[in-house]
Amino acid sequence: MLKVIKKPGVLGFIDRVSEDAISGWSLSPYVTVVVNGRTRCRLSCNRPRADVKKAGLSLSGNVGFHGTLALKHGDVVRVVTPKDVPLRHSPWLFRHPKQSDWLPIAISHQHAEYKAVASLPDQLLVDRFKPLFGQSAERRMAGAVLNVANQAPVMARFDVEPKAHANVMQLYDKVITPSRIAAPPLLAAFSQERHMLQMFAFQPGITLEEVGNGWEAWVPMVMAQLVTLQQAGEVGRSALKRRYSRFKSLLHKLFPSVIAQALREGGSRIELTFFVFLMRVTARLPRVLSHGDLHRNNVLIDTQQQQVALIDWDRWAYLPLGFDVALLLRGLPWAAVETLAEKRVDQQLGALVFTYLFQCLDVAHFMRSEEAAQLRARIYKLYKQFKMYPGISQ
Structure with missing residues (x-):
């Protein structure tokens, strides 16, 4: 473990x-x-x-x-x-x-927390639901599993921005469905005032975060899905046009957040210079089709069927190679990240660059630690190999 x-x-x-x-x-x-x-x-x-x-x-x-x-x-x-x-x-x-884990639909008209369920279209004929709370700071109810009359349960996502829905629809139509990426099928969508209600097929299982001891054993299956996603993204690069929405890539604020953290901790000129170097490295890494928000709560594990599924595709984008992997493995020591990453220099380099940045945010005074010094040395070594042989396996 x-x-x-x-x-x-x-x-x-x-x-x-x-x-x-x-x-x-x-x-x-x-x-x-x-x-x-x-x-x-x-x-x-x-x-x-x-x-x-x-x-x-x-x-x-x-x-x-x-x-x-x-x-x-x-x-x-x-x-x-x-x-x-x-x-x-x-x-x-x-x-x-x-009592049952299912809540009666009548309760949605009594509690402000469940107002999104109370406003579901009448044609859905929902009699019970299980609320799902989002990962944002507000942790409001972002969706629910719905028990619909005469059909299998479905998973609903509430208050989706129309442009964000269009982006997800595009990805499903051009990549996820034809390439058979492991993701819950998008069944339907309903317009509700200024937002959309998305309906997905219910995906049984628990999140990778909830697996507990031994969760790393599922990582190779997730990695295989990322490889398929990247290959499909390369084929369809010219056809995919992401529209602007509030769901921006997490990458756009990563460097500013890390540099601000370094300044608060009194970062030295050497440390700040290393961040500039990392910016140059990420600019040279291949841009591949990425999930964009692949933390462990966005990976569902069906232990009975031995299957994984990736959910919440709102932040998909063409991002530097290694970003998805580093976010998935966030919190692990960098040596473990390198072991679990795909055995290619560019993949390992990208994964370790973003691991360094995440640990700067997650671990107090990480930049001045011995582990950070070792990781910087490893990144420099991989970068030299990358410049000579970008796609070579280790």
């Missing part, structure tokens, strides 16, 4: 939510508990938490909170700091242990 490097600066966790209570911890002086969009209470964070103190996250360890609640099946509990930053595990969907 490869150990994932933990990010610093955790503001707190929700540990447990029951029918009548909530508990957790936060480094903030207090947290606000919101249920179904309405503020329920404010809890002081001053209870002893020896585990948090032992982990080195608090000097005193007096950061715990506990409060009483009266919850019903399907209630959505959010806990935020005074700066409105959600704790880990927020939102927490409360499910009564004696």
Whole structure:
């Protein structure tokens, strides 16, 4: 099992939510508990938490909170700091242990959290649903699994920008479907005021992030899908024209974020010069058709059928080789990333360049660590090989 490097600066966790209570911890002086969009209470964070103190996250360890609640099946509990930053595990969907994971459609008309479900087209004949919360800072409900009368369950995505929908449709029509990329089929779309409702075939399984120990064993299957995607993208490069939408590639803000982080940490001229070098390297890497947002929550694993599926294609683009791989393996030590990446110099170079950038953001003072020095040396060595033999295997 490869150990994932933990990010610093955790503001707190929700540990447990029951029918009548909530508990957790936060480094903030207090947290606000919101249920179904309405503020329920404010809890002081001053209870002893020896585990948090032992982990080195608090000097005193007096950061715990506990409060009483009266919850019903399907209630959505959010806990935020005074700066409105959600704790880990927020939102927490409360499910009564004696009831089904499915929620009745009637509940959508009672809770503000489920207003997107309440506005579903009548012709869908939905009687039950399972909410899916997005990965954005707001963690609002981005979709739901719908139980539709007389057919298999479907997965709905809400509030999709029309231009973003057009981009996804184009990719499905010209690449994903004809090349048989492992992705849930796009079944239909409905116009809702200024947004679109997308309907996908339901894909069973759990996310790669949820697999736990041994998740790395699934990486080769994901890598095979990326190779197929890149090959199809090369064939259809002239036909794919991405329209502007709010779903930009994560790459466009990566370098500015890393440089800003370096300046906050008092980065030296040598470190800043290395970032300029990395910009030149990424400019020379091949641009290949990429998923663009391939974190581990966007990879579904069906352990019974031994299959993978890639979801949420809104940020697809032609990006430098290695970006998808580095994002997928984000948090692993760079030596593990190189081992799991495809054995080509350009692929390994790209994966390690973006791994360096991600670790600058994820690990405090990474640039001054011995590991960073070793990674810089490895990148320089691969770049020399890349200039001589761009596509050679290691």
